[in-house]
Amino acid sequence: MxxxxxxxxxxxxxxxxxxxxxxxxxxxxxxxxxxxxxxxxxxxxxxxxxxxxxxxxxxxxxxxxxxxxxxxxxxxxxxxxxxxxxxxxxxxxxxxxxxxxxxxxxxxxxxxxxxxxxxxxxxxxxxxxxxxxxxxxxxxxxxxxxxxxxxxxxxxxAGSLVLHSSAFVYEDGAYLVIGDSGAGKSTTAIALARLLPSAGWMGNDRMHLDRGEAGYRVTACPLPLAINKGSLDVMGVTDFGSWSVRAGLPPAGSDWDRFHGEDKLKLSSQEVGRYLGVRVVPDAPLAGVVLPRVDRGAGYSLGPASSAHTAEVITRNCFSLDDNLYGEDWLDVPVRRRAAPPSLDAFLEHLAKLPVFRCSVGSAADVATLAADFEDRVRR
Known part of the structure; x- marks a missing residue:
């Protein structure tokens, strides 16, 4: 040819x-x-x-x-x-x-x-x-x-601010779950989406935020939900052996059954809804932030995050306009308009008006407690 x-x-x-x-x-x-x-x-x-x-x-x-x-x-x-x-x-x-x-x-x-x-x-x-x-x-x-x-x-x-983040939706508002690789972003987001009433899951690993007159709107990037067996254990999910997923279950000899294994089960948005029983929401207004830690050896905790800790975590996990997410623009994508993203300082200033929590969980019981405590704190 x-x-x-x-x-x-x-x-x-x-x-x-x-x-x-x-x-x-x-x-x-x-x-x-x-x-x-x-x-x-x-x-x-x-x-x-x-x-x-x-x-x-x-x-x-x-x-x-x-x-x-x-x-x-x-x-x-x-x-x-x-x-x-x-x-x-x-x-x-x-x-x-x-x-x-x-x-x-x-x-x-x-x-x-x-x-x-x-x-x-x-x-x-x-x-x-x-x-x-x-x-x-x-x-x-x-x-x-x-x-x-x-x-x-x-x-x-168009000026999206791109964050290394998962997200869930509660009472029609998006809560970013931001942290370094291995912190437990995906586990925390999907666990709260499963347990909170009328909640939803937005996506895994990357969120786009656009600033409007009323605040920020969060849009999910449809990367697969990548989780290992340790994450499923923390959520109390045990029936994964019967799942028929497009990517297949991790093969024998992989380390996906370790708590922080590199090999992971990958689920599309449709498969998340089908097997984990949550609705998937493509976009929602920003309502708050959760900074997680998922560690079997850590005790349970939930509390407000300091502004210094929030700034530190978000700065490390913000993809700037110059960050080469997908390599060079070799596709030469035609765009109709260009705008600079909001500054990180402006975003952090906005977060000061919203609930921002730090949490730590290590078991299915901790996750259930987190869901109840989160709902109580948000509704106060």
Whole structure:
């Protein structure tokens, strides 16, 4: 397959849909039902990362075409690109560089997941990016990754403040759960979402905040909920062996059964709702912050966080405008407007008006106590 053939027409028997990302439109074309289904499952419910389904009323700002083919087609295209175009490198994800080939009116990028040798390609032309990749479970995920990357860049360009945070919703307000890796953000957020009345879970690992006249609005980034067995133990969840999850259970020999194991079970937003019994909320106004510690050896505690501790934790876990979340902007995402995010000082000043708690839990009984105490303190 040649670049000219790949970018001049859409694949046979393809499905087409349009996604609204804030104020911009993406046209999505794929010949893989599995990839199309994964996009639907990831950006669910509508509004995750500002992405929702829309109609083809307007000309798309960007078209993303996903072509599943035999691996030989991928290697052939990359071989011809290497022979005819100027070779360089680009940063696919942070600190992970791959080859690129700059040709006349197009650029071919090599796509390779950090945990696999399987190779895919992406061709960037004006107003269009075209994926050529093998028919495989890994290949099916590239379309979702591209849509998520585009949506993240549009959000950042619009001035979102991005925090390393999980979040849950209580009484229609979003509570950020912020902490360093391993602090227990995901465990605390999902546990409180399961136990508090009329609560919900927003998402895992990354939240986007936009400032308005009434305060901040939190929007979830639909990264999978990654938890190990220790987190499930703390929540009192024991029936995971019967779950049928897209990513599968961690294999034998992994360390996911350790309390702080690196191997984790990954659940999509739909699977969180299905297996953990919580509703998923894509966005909500900011209502407060929880700074957690999940440690079996620690005693239970819940109390107000000092302004100094709050500033220290949030500063460490704030992705600034210059932070290269997804590597360089190799997709050259078109954006309609650019705005600087609110300053960290302005955000911390706003938090001084909201409840900010520190907590420590180490068992299912502690989590139940935390839910009751949190509800009591918020309602005072």
């Amino acid at each position: 040649f670049v000219s053939d790949l970018v001049s027409r859409d694949p046979d028997r393809a499905t087409t849909r349009h996604l609204r990302v804030r104020d911009q439109t993406l046209k999505i074309v794929t010949n893989s039902p599995e990839a199309d289904g994964l996009v639907s499952e990831t950006f669910c419910p509508p509004g995750m990362l500002g992405v929702s389904e829309t109609g083809p009323e307007a000309e798309p700002d960007l078209t993303v075409v996903d072509v599943a083919q035999d691996p030989s087609e991928v290697t052939g295209l990359l071989r011809r690109a290497a022979e005819t175009a100027r070779r360089g490198e680009y940063e696919l994800t942070r600190h992970y560089r791959q080859p690129r080939f700059d040709g006349e009116g197009h650029t071919v990028f090599v796509l390779r997941d950090q945990n696999s040798d399987e190779v895919a390609a992406l061709v960037r032309t004006e107003g269009r990016v075209t994926l050529l990749r093998p028919r495989s479970g890994l290949g099916d995920r590239w379309l979702t990754r591209i849509v998520r990357d585009v949506a993240t860049r549009i959000a950042k360009a």
